[in-house]
Each structure stands twice: as C-alpha cells, then as structure tokens.
Amino acid sequence: MKRLLPFLVLSLFSCVAWSQTSPATTTVSQSSPSSQSEKLFFPKDWYWGWAQFDIAPPHNEPDPNLCAANAGQFGGKHSQCNAFARYMLSGTLELRPIGRTEARRLVIFFDPNFLFGKNVPQTLYTWAWDPIGMEYAIGAGIDLPKRFQFRFTAHPKLQRFGDRDRPLGPAWLGPDGPWGQYNAFGVRKYFGTRREGTY
Numbered sequence: 001m002k003r004l005l006p007f008l009v010l011s012l013f014s015c016v017a018w019s020q021t022s023p024a025t026t027t028v029s030q031s032s033p034s035s036q037s038e039k040l041f042f043p044k045d046w047y048w049g050w051a052q053f054d055i056a057p058p059h060n061e062p063d064p065n066l067c068a069a070n071a072g073q074f075g076g077k078h079s080q081c082n083a084f085a086r087y088m089l090s091g092t093l094e095l096r097p098i099g100r101t102e103a104r105r106l107v108i109f110f111d112p113n114f115l116f117g118k119n120v121p122q123t124l125y126t127w128a129w130d131p132i133g134m135e136y137a138i139g140a141g142i143d144l145p146k147r148f149q150f151r152f153t154a155h156p157k158l159q160r161f162g163d164r165d166r167p168l169g170p171a172w173l174g175p176d177g178p179w180g181q182y183n184a185f186g187v188r189k190y191f192g193t194r195r196e197g198t199y
Contacts, residue, residue: 038099038100038104039099039100040098040099040100040101041097041098041099042097042099043096043099045096046095046096046097046099047093047094047095047096048093048094048096049091049092049093049094050091050092051089051090051091052088052089052090052091053087053088053089054087054088054089054090055086055087056085056086056087056088056117058119058125059121059125061084061085061086061117061119061121061125062084062085062088062115063084063085063178064083064084064085064115064132064133064135064158064177064178065173065176065177065178066081066083066132066133066158066160066164066168066172066173066174066175066177067081067082067083067084067120067168067171067172067173068081068171068172068173069121070121070171071084071120071121071123071171072120072121072122072123072124073171074169074170074171075169076120076123076124077120077123077124079120079123079124079169079171080168080169080171080172081120081168081169081170081171081172082118082119082120082124082168083117083132083133083164083168084117084119084120084121085115085116085117085119085132086116086117086118086119086126086127086128086129087115087116087117087129088113088114088115088116089112089113089114089116090111090112090113090114091111091112092109092110092111093109093110093111094107094108094109095107095108095109096108105142105143105144106140106141106142107140107141107142107143107149108139108140109137109138109139109140109141109151110136110137110138111136111137111138112134112135112136113134113135113136114131114133114134115131115132115133115134115135116128116129116130116131116132117129117130117132118130130162130163130164131161131162131164132160132161132164133158133159133160133161133164133165133177134158134159134161135158135159135177135178135179136155136156136159137153137154137155138153138154138156139151139152139153139154140152141188144187147189147190147191148187148188148189148190149187149188149189149190150185150186150187151185151186151187151188152183152184152185153183153184153185153186154182154183155179155180155181155182155183155184156181157175157176157177157180157181158175158176158177158178160175160177
C-alpha cells in the first residue's frame with residue numbers, strides 16, 4: 001500500500017487539474033507577473049527529472065548488499081546468491097504540482113535505481129538481465145529563501161523482484177539492501193546555473 005501512495009497522490013492532483021481553469025488576470029498587484037499567470041495546479045513547468053542507463057564491466061559489479069562478497073564459496077558458479085548487478089536504470093523525478101500561493105514552494109521527489117544482473121564476485125560473470133530489485137528514496141521538500149530547501153526523505157528497504165524476493169542461500173545477508181531502511185530530515189543548498197543548451 002505504501003508503494004501506491006505516490007501514484008494515488010499524483011492521480012488526485014491529475015483529477016483536480018482537469019477541472020482547473022485559469023482566469024485572466026486584469027488587475028495589477030505586487031506579485032510577479034509570471035506567478036499571476038500560472039495555473040493554480042500543474043503549471044507548465046510542474047515536473048522535472050532525468051533518467052540514466054549504466055553498464056558495469058566485469059569485476060566491477062554494483063553490490064546491492066543482498067549477498068556476501070564471498071558468495072562464490074557457497075556453490076561456486078551455481079551459488080544461489082548471485083544478486084550482483086551488471087545494469088542499472090536510475091533517475092529522479094521532481095513534481096511541483098502547485099503554481100500559485102505559498103504552496104508553490106512544495107516539491108515531491110522520487111529517486112529510483114533499478115538493478116539487473118546475475119554475477120558472483122571472482123566466480124561468475126555474465127551479461128544476463130535478471131531483475132534484482134529497485135532501491136529508491138521518496139520524499140518532499142519546501143523551498144526556502146537563498147536557494148535552500150528543507151527536505152524529508154524516506155528510504156525503504158530494497159524492493160526485490162522475481163526469484164530474488166526470497167532468501168538466497170547461505171551467503172544471503174538479508175532483505176535490507178544498500179543503506180537499509182531510514183527516514184531523514186535535511187537541508188539542501190542549490191548553487192550555480194545550468195549551462196544553456198544542456199537540458
């Protein structure tokens with residue numbers, strides 16, 4: 001149910017946006033013209049993100065911390081604990097669904113990292129696309145003055161896929177995955193400007 005929460009929130013905002021109308025502004029106020037012309041829900045720049053694909057060469061596999069580094073001692077090439085990645089799909093998605101009022105400072109973010117592969121260090125190196133799982137963080141933030149942002153981040157246990165969603169033999173370290181499960185409060189500082197033409 002917790003995994004459905006972000007999608008339910010997004011669906012709710014989508015329903016509200018469909019019924020949204022943007023009345024023309026005819027009066028002059030002290031607010032900036034751009035903030036007055038924005039729609040209340042889902043302004044034109046309400047989402048931002050990036051996606052990335054990575055391949056790790058043999059002997060450099062990412063370790064999602066599900067299996068012990070000496071997993072090869074427990075069955076060699078046939079070790080049950082072969083959840084060391086070859087491929088990664090990662091990204092981030094930031095949503096700013098409100099375009100006016102003080103609520104425009106709200107940001108919701110989702111940072112997934114999907115892992116694929118079937119490898120055992122020093123024992124088995126393959127180019128297999130076996131799904132391992134998704135490591136991710138999700139949270140919300142509030143923009144503050146001077147390009148600071150207050151953030152709450154939740155990092156659940158690694159969401160394992162397919163055959164990896166069970167104990168994987170004697171080299172199994174447990175289901176926590178990298179970083180384990182945590183919640184954190186933080187402050188982020190933005191600086192610099194993106195080079196034009198790079199986005």
